Amino acid sequence: MERKAIFSAKVGLLFLAPALVFVAIFLLYPFVRVFMLSFTNQTLLGTTAPNPDWVGLDNYQRLFDFDRWMRLGEFGSALKITAQFVAGSALIGQVGLGLLIAWAFYRKKGVLRETVYTLVILAWIIPETVVAFTWVAFLDWEFGTLNAILGTLGLGRPDWLFKHPLESIILFNSWRGAAFSMLLFSSALETIPPSYIETAEVAGANAWQKFRDIFFPLLRGHILTDLILITLWTFNVFTPYLLTGGGPIKKTELVSIYTYRTAFQGQHEFGKGGAIAVVMMLINFSLAIVYLSMIRRRKA
């Protein structure tokens, strides 16, 4: 049967118009503005505030100054820390943990499942500043809950935020965001017919074989979607600033924090901040393209 549109493309466009206007004003315009900004030396204060100069690729050259860019507090270092942060808290932490929890409670009911799910989701829906403050309190060297427990058990009292800052924010962000992956995988698992797993069980498959041969291949699409989304979100996340402020000595300065420090602190270098934003945007953009092409290949 031939499908007929219930109204013409023109009418369709009319319905789309409000959204398009919104996108243009709040997404496209700022993007173009930032892009233009990245080629100037505009600052918040001083002579370059009202009359910025066109500096060409100067800002980009400063970002990619390979003599010093891996030093703490420089762009390369921020990228490296971000990569570690993403690998630790997005890939292993959120996707891995989320999958593990969802898998552990596959087709199980009861108080334990409900408790775990509630706690994980709570960690996800509490406002960021509250969560961050809770974690500062949890990890504090002198009065923190964690050290109180460890100290009582005689396991020492490490200064988490000072000695292990990156590990701390990775742990924090894994805890914070595992709920999304858990919910996604949990509902994906629900779509697998029980007979698939039972067939494997009767055939003699052990837990690992069941995961490798049945769960994983059937969840691959969901895992891919989740990986890309979580990577994008984690890449741009700013909350760790509330725990460590990017320190100590810029050891936890993620790209997002680096951007903030460059554009909105110190010299308030809008131009350079714009350049970082453009580079970040390109990285996000390529991630999204990888994601979309993978989805398309799966459908083909």
Add this chain to the structure above:
Amino acid sequence: MSQITLDNVVKRFGSVVAVDHVSLTIAEGEFVALLGPSGCGKTTTLRLIAGLEIADEGRITIGDRDVTYLAPAARDVAMVFQDYALYPHMTILDNIGYPLKVRGVSTPERTARVTEVARELQIGDLLARRPSQLSGGQQQRASVARAVVHQAVAFLFDEPLSNLDAQLRLEARAFLKHLQNELGATSVYVTHDQAEAMALADRIVVMRLGKIMQVGAPLEVYRNPANTFVASFIGSPPMNLLSGKVLLGQGQFVLDDGETVIDMGQVYQRLERPPQDGQAITLGIRPEHITIHTEPRPFAIPGALYVVQPMGGETLVNVRVGSKLVTVRLFQDEPPALPEKVWLEPALEWSFVYGADGARLQ
């Protein structure tokens, strides 16, 4: 191949007793059908044998091993599911070979064995395809192939034909019976279709509400239904069941409507435990064991012609007796010309009398 025994097995789901003290021995090489309506516990019984459920009470043995608390993998059985459970992300070759793969059989040997089994089941040229590219019947064969590819000690079938359309089902039924004759494997087959159970099984286990109602060879269960449930469940169209009261002195049976009186002296005499006077009983007569007369006869039930249904090779005649419709099955293709008022004469040796509790008075 092994014998399977269930000894007083109980399985509860919350307050529901799904399997209620079931004891059953399935001989080596025997094909047993668990038959009953949905919710009768037949599938749960099968899943208990497979190890997908663990019994709350009782023992299950396969061969000489007590498997009551063993995991499915350790029981060495093969199972065919109603939805076939073929993995969409694997080829048919990988699907059939999966039980061998998890058992660590090398790829060349696996391929060889799968190819051989697939050829025998006439799906040899489909091995490179995915399940979605197969028809329902082919998928069903592939799932059977996966069950037979490794030499399991017993085969468990969970309504394997109910997802097929009527015509394909008959074909697959014949194919399964042929396969069973070839393999001679101990098999347990769950179905709600009495025709399927009759056609396939060496023995039928009729279940209801978690309990076994009757166990026997198909013809035995058909010829001697132990209770009204089995009587109404086995046979198509089902047995006619007329309930009423005994008038022993006159050798009569009065139907529930209080008007229709049947002369049953001869039937009462044949019973080892004759009913009491005034006892409520049920008279069971199969549609194929009734002769229609146009004149009154002794031991003939008077009734009014309702409809005549030509079925091709046979004809079904429905007659209203009291408030009940009685079905008569005539093995003739030509529908008979019948008057409004008819008398139904049941074959004496095929008239069953059941007590108020549904059990047969024998």
